[in-house]
Amino acid sequence: MSVPILDLTALHAPLADQMRDVFNEILTTSQFVLGKHAADFEAALAQACDCKHAIGVSSGTDALIIALMAYDIKAGDEVISSPFTFFATGGSIARVGATPIFVDIDPxxxxxDSELIEEAITPNTKAIMPVHIFGHPANMDRINAIAKKHNLAVIEDNAQSIGAKIGDKQVGSIGDIGCLSFYPTKNLSGCGDAGAVLTNDDTLAEKMTSLRLHGQIGQYQHKIIGGNFRIDALHAAILNIKLPHLPQWNEARRRNAQLYKHKLADMPITLPVELDGYTHVYHQYTIRVDANKRDGLTTALKENGIGFGVFYPTPLHQQECFKYLNQDQGRLPHSEDASKRCISLPVHPLLTEDQIDEVCAVIKGHL
Ligand SMILES: Cc1ncc(COP(=O)(O)O)c(C=O)c1O
Known part of the structure; x- marks a missing residue:
């Protein structure tokens, strides 16, 4: 039995008629960018994320860029972030001209690792950009407290964790700005690239709304320089159809994670944790195996038709393009260790227990 890492066709099947209807409507009206569908989605998203403002944008990467631009972060400024993430996190910091300062992860x-942040703060530090990696929230209480003490902005990279919580608070709405991605593989995904920024701050919301449209404040009037970061009507409409289903999809991911936890309990594997008081949404179910066993295991998964991902094989401080940072090998040992040992297994909402058994059987047969 093959087990895909994701099955969007099956996930969309019950919603396909609704999706076709909005597609036809948008084709008929030719209202392709922003408009009513974007406004409706933004209102629903703000409510779902318990946040005052949600602003639809062109991608998760652009959401990060807009958030940095909202704080005028630029050359000479430093932003503290995680090296164990998708490239966009560090890439967006560099793209506004600032310097990413990579701090190691909590293993x-x-x-x-929020305990390592303070020692990385310098007079040039302007913001902290935690990433809620794989669906587990970062320690936002501690990060917000540090930011408050040092007068720093907190920009949450919440591309992977929509719906995750700390206590009853939704991540993405706990820092100053939350950045979401709706890339097709995400827990809530559009029909292409899209994203959103979240904030409870009226002034930031107004500025980010302007930034997504070239900094426009009135027709063809520009007080600041922004970009074309608009969300398309079709993405917004599709996302609005899918949004009400997100809680049940996240629940299904959590159920699948529980099944893996029981079935892989006795294996020589580091399983994902869910800390007390935190709600994990398992964007990925990422296990860690001995570094010298990973290639063999990924080969066995491949041979048995089991989808997997290696997120992320090279931490950002070791990427060629960040060599100028001089964050040498060995300086961020937990990030480097995770990159050598991680494998993400299928955990998508439609996975069956039989499929999970199949994945576990291959792992047990190999390790
Ligand atoms: C942690 C993280 N940050 C940012 C992004 C960028 O989002 P997008 O692909 O929508 O630009 C992603 C998406 O893969 C991500 O996983």
């Missing part, structure tokens, strides 16, 4: 959750 338990694989999120930015």
């Amino acid at each position: 338990v959750t694989m999120n930015l």
Whole structure:
């Protein structure tokens, strides 16, 4: 039996008629960018994320860029973030001209280690950008407290964790700005690239709304320089159809994670954790195996038709393009260790227990 890492066709099947209807409507009206569908989605998203403002944008990467631009972060500024993440996190910091300062991860959750942040702060530090990696929230209480003490902005990279919580608070709405991605593989995904920024701050919301449209404040009037970061009507409409289903999809991911936890309990594997008081949404179910066993296991998964991912094989401080940072090998040992040992298994909402058994059987047969 083959087990895909994701099955969007099956996930969309019950919603396909609704999706076709909005597609036809948008084709008929030719209202392709922003408009009513974007406004409706933004209102629903703000409510779902318990946040005052949600602003739809062109991608998760652009959401990060807009958030940095909202704080005028630029050359000479530093932003503290995690090296164990998708490239966009560090890439967006560099793209606004600032310097990413990569701080090691906590080996338990694989999120930015909040205990290491203060020693990385300099007079140039302007913001902290935690990533809620794989669906588990970073330690936002501690990060917000540090930011408050040092007068720093907190920009949450919440591309992977929509619906995750700390207590009853939704991540993405706990820092100053939350950045979401709706890339097709995400827990809530559009029909292409899209994203959103979240904030409870009226002034930031107004500025980010302007930034997504070239900094426009009135027709063809520009007080600041922004970009074309608009969300398309079709993405917004599709996302609005899918949004009400997100809680049940996240629940299904959590159920699948529980099944893996029981079935892989006795294996020589580091399983993902869910810390007390935190709600994990398992964007990925990322296990860690001995570094010298990973290639063999990924080969066995491949041979048995089991989808998997290696997120992320090279931490950002070791990427060629960040060599100028001089964050040498060995300086961020937990990030480097995770990169050598991680494998993400299928955990998508439609996975069956039989499929999970199949994945576990291959792992047990190999390790
Ligand atoms: C942690 C993280 N940050 C940012 C992004 C960028 O989002 P997008 O692909 O929508 O630009 C992603 C998406 O893969 C991500 O996983």
